[in-house]
Amino acid sequence: xxxxxxxxxxxxxxxxxxxxxxxxxxxxxxxxxxxxxxxxxxxxxxxxxxxxxxxxxxxxxxxxxxxxxxxxxxxxxxxxxxxxxxxxxxxxxxxxxxxxxxxxxxxxxxxxxxxxxxxxxxxxxxxxxxxxxxxxxxxxxxxxxxxxxxxxxxxxxxxxxxxxxxxxxxxxxxxxxxxxxxxxxxxxxxxxxxxxxx
Amino acid sequence: xxxxxxxxxxxxxxxxxxxxxxxxxxxxxxxxxxxxxxxxxxxxxxxxxxxxxxxxxxxxxxxxxxxxxxxxxxxxxxxxxxxxxxxxxxxxxxxxxxxxxxxxxxxxxxxxxxxxx
Numbered sequence: 001x002x003x004x005x006x007x008x009x010x011x012x013x014x015x016x017x018x019x020x021x022x023x024x025x026x027x028x029x030x031x032x033x034x035x036x037x038x039x040x041x042x043x044x045x046x047x048x049x050x051x052x053x054x055x056x057x058x059x060x061x062x063x064x065x066x067x068x069x070x071x072x073x074x075x076x077x078x079x080x081x082x083x084x085x086x087x088x089x090x091x092x093x094x095x096x097x098x099x100x101x102x103x104x105x106x107x108x109x110x111x112x113x114x115x116x117x118x119x120x121x122x123x124x125x126x127x128x129x130x131x132x133x134x135x136x137x138x139x140x141x142x143x144x145x146x147x148x149x150x151x152x153x154x155x156x157x158x159x160x161x162x163x164x165x166x167x168x169x170x171x172x173x174x175x176x177x178x179x180x181x182x183x184x185x186x187x188x189x190x191x192x193x194x195x196x197x198x
Numbered sequence: 199x200x201x202x203x204x205x206x207x208x209x210x211x212x213x214x215x216x217x218x219x220x221x222x223x224x225x226x227x228x229x230x231x232x233x234x235x236x237x238x239x240x241x242x243x244x245x246x247x248x249x250x251x252x253x254x255x256x257x258x259x260x261x262x263x264x265x266x267x268x269x270x271x272x273x274x275x276x277x278x279x280x281x282x283x284x285x286x287x288x289x290x291x292x293x294x295x296x297x298x299x300x301x302x303x304x305x306x307x308x309x310x311x312x313x314x315x
Contacts, residue, residue: 019242021234028230036229037219050225054233061237065245127214146208147215178207 010069017064024061031074032057034148035081041143042085044132052084078148078158082140089136130180138173141166 007026015023035056039049059080060067067076131142144155152170156163282304 017242021237024233024237025230028233032226032229033221036221036226040219041215050229054229054236057233058236058240062240062243064242066243123210124214124217127210128218131211131214142211143215146212147219174204174207177211178203181207181210 009073013064013067013069013073016061024057027060027073028057031077034074035077038078038081038143038148039085041131041147042082042136042140043088048088052081052088055084056080075154075158078144078150079160082144082158085140086136126181126184127177130177130184133180134173134176138169138176141169142173142177145170 009027009030012023012027016027032053036049036053039052039056040046043049043052056077060077067073131139134142140159141155144150144158145152150158152163152166156166159166
């Protein structure tokens with residue numbers, strides 16, 4: 001019996017071209033979690049992330065004959081995920097939503113189950129909020145770097161931009177996160193009445 | 199100190215993102231069921247045609263080689279066989295005021311104009 005790990009992506013894509021669903025299943029097992037988590041981290045919406053991950057694998061099936069099997073598959077999947085997330089976010093921004101709905105969306109816990117919510121500490125809430133406030137380009141770089149553990153070169157290849165651009169976006173994203181977290185800490189200190197005691 | 203703060207920030211970002219994006223096996227199984235159903239409704243796109251045919255490439259190379267060969271021959275002929283350029287260069291212009299360059303670029307005597315006219 002051949003283990004899934006032993007079979008290369010290229011071989012699975014070749015089998016997928018022959019419309020073998022088992023091959024799609026193997027690729028799904030291998031990459032679905034990464035694709036889904038990337039989409040959740042970018043969109044902050046579980047349901048949307050599921051749709052994006054579905055569309056990503058549908059495209060994999062649809063474009064199986066056009067994928068270059070000499071290249072690794074993961075960057076292709078990440079690229080599709082980022083593009084689909086971008087499309088969803090830009091459509092959402094164009095949509096007219098009421099202020100109340102917007103406030104609800106921003107205040108609600110975006111992607112956590114109720115039992116997990118209790119385990120959240122304050123820092124994670126702040127970091128999550130700060131990441132969600134980043135510009136799309138910076139957020140994508142942060143997600144690919146910290147969640148998917150990709151190098152700057154790999155991110156540059158996925159986003160089809162120079163390494164210097166990725167480096168710059170990551171730098172400014174971290175600066176923004178640091179500033180926002182500092183602000184949040186200061187607000188908390190004021191709220192608890194121990195600001196300036198040190 | 200700054201490095202330590204940076205490290206803490208990196209850890210916080212990484213931990214938050216990883217914690218917040220968990221996927222249960224149940225969710226994954228449901229997603230696979232849904233995907234299977236949708237895939238069966240969809241057809242695969244055919245492969246893209248090659249943008250450049252091999253015959254065309256060979257033809258272009260042949261064309262370039264031919265152009266280079268013809269150009270080299272012309273240059274060699276001009277330099278070795280055609281002495282007009284050397285004659286022009288070697289002749290002091292002040293000694294032959296009645297000579298001029300004709301429409302072919304050759305050093306010609308004025309009387310030829312008179313004859314042709």
